[in-house]
Amino acid sequence: MLEVNSISKRFGDFHAVKGVSFNANQGEVLGFLGPNGAGKSTTMKMITGFLEATNGDAIICGNSIQKNTLEAKKNLGYVPENAPLYEDMYVREFLEFIAKMRGIETHLIENRVREVIKMCALESVEFQKIETLSKGYKRRVSLAQSLVHDPKVLILDEPTDGLDPNQKHDVRELIKKLAKEKCILISTHILEEVEEVCDRCIIIGEGEKLFEGTPNELKLKSDNGRIQDVFRAITTGHEIQGVAV
Amino acid sequence: MMNRTIKYLFIKEFASYFKTPLGYVFLVMFLFGIGYLTFEPGRGSFFHMREASMSSFFRYIPWMFIFLIPAVSMRLWSDERKSGTIELLFTMPVTVRDAVLAKFLASWLFIAVALAGTFPMVLTVVYLGNPDLGVALLGYVASFLMAGALLAVGGFFSALTKNQVISFILTVCVSFLLVMAGSPPILDFISTFSPKYLVDVFESLSVLNHFDSIERGVISLSDLWFFLVMIVCWLYGNIILLNENKAN
Structure with a gap:
């Protein structure tokens, strides 16, 4: 795929x-x-x-x-780093905009947007401006926009x-x-x-x-199953005790 | 004719002018400023001329535009780049060309709204006398075309930098140069170091000369071409810049 x-x-x-x-x-x-x-x-x-x-x-x-x-x-759905969003839009309005831009047919938009709002648990902020949302919600809005076109x-x-x-x-x-x-x-x-x-x-x-x-x-590369040791050994190239890369 | 993505992006962009104070601040500044300048009791002002024409109104349009248009255009791309939303935009099925066009048209329509807001001026001259409304209409056409040209310039500089202030200043400088290109001090300065034909080329690039000739009530094909070519060239530059960002 x-x-x-x-x-x-x-x-x-x-x-x-x-x-x-x-x-x-x-x-x-x-x-x-x-x-x-x-x-x-x-x-x-x-x-x-x-x-x-x-x-x-x-x-x-x-x-x-x-x-x-x-x-x-x-x-393709994409959630960019730091989840940038059009902050001056409302959550629902934003998702509808993305749906339109993604070419979803007009009569299907409402249903589809409702589905992703439910999927990402955004019901409580649906009519709020994005700039007023907390980081967690913004991240979920960003996930929702990546899912709109399935x-x-x-x-x-x-x-x-x-x-x-x-x-x-x-x-x-x-x-x-x-x-x-x-x-x-x-x-x-x-x-x-x-x-x-x-x-x-x-x-x-x-x-x-x-x-x-x-x-x-x-995990198995490390004697004591410490995945972070393996990560360090692989990415730095240093020898770390108990890790065989 | 217009494809879906252009249409929806255009609507979103246009609506965004009214979601932030920027749009309203612009409208108030523009309408207040142009009203004040038109009726300002100095030389060549509306009352001084003692005739029902809008020439004192249109005379100040280029000067208002030099400072206000860059304020509208500065956020077109800088903002998207700074906040990272440009990644959302360009990972959707939309081409760079369509996005540039949609944003440009939205900002142009916004300026059209601002110009439409000056209708009391038309009512005033109609009430006071018997103005030539054809000339007034051409004045508006000239203003609208000039706004398009300066917005295209602004869009270009907005794509050049993430910083809105830099984009604003660059646009003001270039707009000033383009508007003033045909004025004697600038032409004199250029003629000190360049041959005559270059001076002529520079003179023909003057936005003000083309604006004046339409505003006087004479619309020629060359003036229309001038604005059209200006818009297309700067928008094309805008597309190239954004594609360049994509590559680097």
Whole structure:
């Protein structure tokens, strides 16, 4: 469903992403890990078509994001980092706007918007201005906008960053619920999140893919099952006691 | 003819002028400012001229526009880039060209609303005398076209920077230059270092000259072309800039 073929990005002399490839299928949650500045967001922006890749391509449900951009975008939902939203709009109005822009037929919009509002538990703030919402609600509105057109592939850039433990729990539950019928790529640096929601994970560092496997495989690399030690060993290249990379 | 995404983005953008104080502040400043300048008891003012015409009104339009249009255009792209909503916009099935067009048209319609708000001026001259309404209408057409050109300039500079203040200042400077391009001090200055044909080119770029000729009641194809080409070129620049951002 999502196929990323040796995608790379150069900003002048700086090689931000160096030929990263991976696949993800329906029903799968793929964790995208790496330290800050590793190229996670850049990779995601290329997959969503927001940034042009210098080399390589991403195929979304059979459509190349570079050659067949508009078709590829139809199957794609994206929650950008920090969940930017049009703050001067009301929640419902905003979601209706997204639905229209996404090409949903006019008579279906009301139902569809109602569904995502329910799915993301936004009923209580439906008629509130987005700028007045708390961080947790804003994050959920951002998730809702990515779901309006019922895309097959979801790209979530740090969806739980800056949320309190309860809100994190809610967002993760929602992701798990969605995972059954969608293909989800989620970037995070919260390692317990990986264990909780991801079926597989990829670690990148300095623009290169360093690891691909299940969270369990990652855990097994450490004698005492400390996933953060393994993460540090992989991304820094330092030797860490009890970890065999 | 217009595709769906342009239409919905256009509606959203237009509505957003009335959701923040910016739109109202602009309307009040514009209407108050132009009203004051028109009736201001200085030279060439409305009362001084002793005729029922709107020329003293239109004379000040370019000067109001130089400062007020950049205030409208500054947020077109800077704001989207700064808040990151540009990522939402361009990951939806919308092309850069359509988005530029939708935003430009929305801001242009907003200026049209502001111009429509000056209707008491028309009523005043009709009440006082027997004005040539055709000339007044052409004055409005000229103002509207000029607004389009300056908005296109502003859109371009708004895409250039995330900072609204920088975008405002750059637009004011370039608008000023474009409006004043045909004025003697600027032409004299340019002629000190460049050949005659360049001076002529510069003179023909003057927004004010084209504005004046329509406003006087003579609409020529070359004036229309001038504004059209200005708008298209700056919008094209705007599209190129945004595509460039995509690549880098």
